[in-house]
Amino acid sequence: MTVPVRAGLPGEVPPTPGPALPPGAAHPRSGVTEEGLARRLKALACTAPLHDLEARKANLAGEYTVYAMAELGLTAIDLVTVTMDFDTGADHDEIVARLRPRVAAQAPGRDPGEYERVARWVLENLINVGSVDRGFRAVYGMWTREGEYIRRDYDFKLLEEVPGPDGHIFLRATDEAINVLVGALDTDVTSAQIAADVKLEHLIRRGRLAEARFAAEQARYRTVQYAESLRRALDATRRNVRAVDWLQAVPDLIDEAFEHVADRYRHENAILINIRRARDEAEESERKRGAAELVDIVQDCIRRHTQLQTRLMEAGPLFRAEQDRQAFAAPGTRTGLDLYGQLLRPLLELPVGDARRVTDRFFAAGTGLRTPVAVRLHDLTEMLLTPPAPRDHLGAELPEPDVSLTPDDSRYTESQHDAAALLLDIPPQTPRRLSGLLAEAREADPDLGYLVALLAFHAASPPVGTALRQGDRTLLVAVDDGTELDDPEVGGADLIIGTAVLAGARPEPERPTPA
Amino acid sequence: MTHDTTGEAAPITSADVGDAARLVAFGLQPKLLPARDAEYADLIRRHREDPRFAALAAAVAAGLGLVVLEVSPRAGMAVTAGEDSVFAVRMGDYARRAGTESADRFLHGLAHLAVAVMAFPRPEDLADDAYVGRLSVHGVDAFVRQACLRLEERVEQRGEISDPEVDGPGLEAAWRVYARRSATGATKDARRLAASTIGIVAKAVAFLVDSGFLQRVSDDAGGTYRTTARYQLQVRDTAGSAAMSELLDLGVVAVTDGSPSLLAATTDGGELAPGAGLPFHGV
Secondary structure: OOOOOOOOOOOOOOOOOOOOOOOOOOOHHHOOOHHHHHHHHHHHHHHHHHHHHHHHHHHOOOOOOOOOHHHHHHHHHHHHHHHOOOOOOEEHHHHHHHHHHHHHHHOOOOOHHHHHHHHHHHHHHHHOOOOOOOOEEEEEEEEOOOOOEEEEEEEEOOEEEEEOOOOOEEEEEOHHHHHHHHOOOOOOHHHHHHHHHHHHHHHHHOOOHHHHHHHHHHHHHHHHHHHHHHHHHHHHHHHOHHHOOOOOHHHHHHHHHHHHHHHHHHHHHHHHHHHHHHHHHOOOHHHHHHHHHHHHHHHHHHHHHHHHHHHHHHHHHHHHHHHHHHHOOOOOOOOOOOHHHHHHHHHHHOEHHHHHHHHHHHHHHHOOOOOOOOOOHHHHHHHHHOOOOOOOOOOOOOOOOOOOOOOOOOOOOHHHHHHHHHHHOOOOOOOEEHHHHHHHHHHHOOOHHHHHHHHHHHHHOOOHHHHHHHOOOEEEEEEOOOOEOOOOOOOOEOOEEEEEEOOOOOOOOOOOOOO | OHHHHHHHHOOOOHHHHHHHHHHHHHHOOOOOOHHHOHHHHHHHHHHHHOHHHHHHHHHHHHHOOEEEEEEEOOOEEEEEEOOOOOOOOOHHHHOHHHHHOHHHHHHHHHHHHHHHHHHOOOHHHHHOOOOOOEEEHHHHHHHHHHHHHHHHHHHHHOOOOOOOEOOOHHHOEHHHHHHHOOOOOOOOOOOOOOOOHHHHHHHHHHHHHHOOOEEEEEOHHHOEEEEOHHHHHHHHHHHHHHHHHHHHHOOOOOOOOOOOOOOOOOOOOOOOOOOOOOOOOOO
16 A cells, blocks of 8 residues: 555544535434434424423413423323223323312312313313324424435324224324333333333332332333234234234234233232232331332233233234135126225325325316306396295284383483473573572472582583584583582582583574674 | 118107206216116116117217216216316315315325225225225224325335425325324314314215215214215226326336235135235335
């Protein structure tokens, strides 16, 4: 070799074969790959909806900042996961009901309706009810091998709504949610299971019940995950035997699951014995209660294993029955278009922009025909010009309404109002004092005084705008000049009351108003 | 020569044209079957026995922009709308969102295709006139989801990234659009969520019932339906080939040996060869 080998300087990028990576790209030799980075970004994104709950609670109308929304969100995912069964998921209302005590504990003494609202808000936001897909989307970027930086959409769901057998809608926690929940992002199911078991036994031996409980719960989530994969495989088999790899994948899964069940039985029975002893020997009531709860959890685990085992045992016969059922059909004499293999499957792999052209064609040619609703002008004119037909039947006779007279509770009669109006019809040039008017009113009728006083007070703040709009010529105005009113019935100022002529009003031709 | 002989037999009268048009009018009522209407059955019989009448009916249909698929006692006068006919169904009229939203437009079209796949899963089913397909709304949705799941697994196995680029919505893989749309959803008034995939499939199925293509059997699994002869004709003779030619225009050719991709072939003794004809794993 004639070319001298140069020692790499510290900080210098060693020459790489192929296209040079842009600065900032995770270098393959650094142990951090772009794929790993993307995986962690996605894992991080799964927690975003929970943070989002916390961030958005301040925007809610009402005092909701006291609630720990992320905690409620995690609890909701927990509840759904634990309630998830072989056939069904969790019911909306049930989850809300079970979430409510925790909501109530966070802000005691509030309206129970508010707790319900908060629980529902959390659940709906985890489903993301507002979006069309009912899911979440995060954006992440990564370098391609060609050195191009591309931003991509990552779509995921936390809680999924699925149809139940009876048409009911159930909630199921997605794999993403279970991963977020147990905090073991991107790990292998089986190894995590073993780790949880070992940890559990260890903890119980040391009497760390709280942590043991945590580990037991984690073990239960793993069990649910196992059951879920099996359920999917069996469902697919029922629809179509060939859709599932019964040669290797499913038998492997079943073997693994059987082994898992046997293993868990051994473990959990051992744990159960241990905790029961801990429960019975414990002195502190807190610890006793903790152990008792743990017994419940482990018993639930065992119940789930029994269920899983039953399904596992049914899997083989189910496969054989389905194979018989689905394969037992006479071969056709002609072969036609293979709708799935030739049309649907290739189509699903295309970019949606291209796939749409195919589905559009299928739609146009496959929906049949609709007879258009046509309006004939002749019919239309005739319809519009036809007088309404006289009705022979006016319908049932209406019963005479039974009207009860309401007692006339107005304080002043019509004639009293007229008298007061006459009294207050003061010529514009000669304003009068309220005291004089009151005296004159009482001469005619003892009750009239009070009505006159009321009208005078009303005139102290006259509705000028209304009067102008109505085109009134004059307006009753009361002015307070500081004189006190000396009267047995009413108190206050002895107002000067007069009639003002409105400038905007047109003077009447017969009787011109003096300026 | 033939023209002369037929002309001598009986000249075509306006009454004949009226009858031919009447037969086409019966064909425009897709739910009506000859077995249920004596006049319809008479006209169908006449169509079979009198070639001149048959030609007349075909001419009337063609003039209206209709394509005759079959005239038989089982399917009646099975006609469908030509591409630019006034009888054709437009996507924009079908679903309001589909007119504007590209993803929704695709999903509505896909739902119709998926219903056809579930109705006639094997090539023989489509070819066999006596076959009556059976499908359910939930079944169709689960089936497409399963297919999407397999494609997703395959993409992952190959180490590809299926997440679409942010600025290229039309480049997103089609299966992904379906997979990320929620299957169902709770609504305030306990109705189906229209934008969910089950809602979209249910809409397609209800529409096909109105077209006389499906008949409701029960309410199980979101509604269970069976196919009619007309639907088979429509898918086999019109829709399937139209979509296939569009696919070929896009340069996608799915080569098959004629054996079904979805179910076991009955000739190979039941021994499953790995990867041979398996719809999801074998691709």
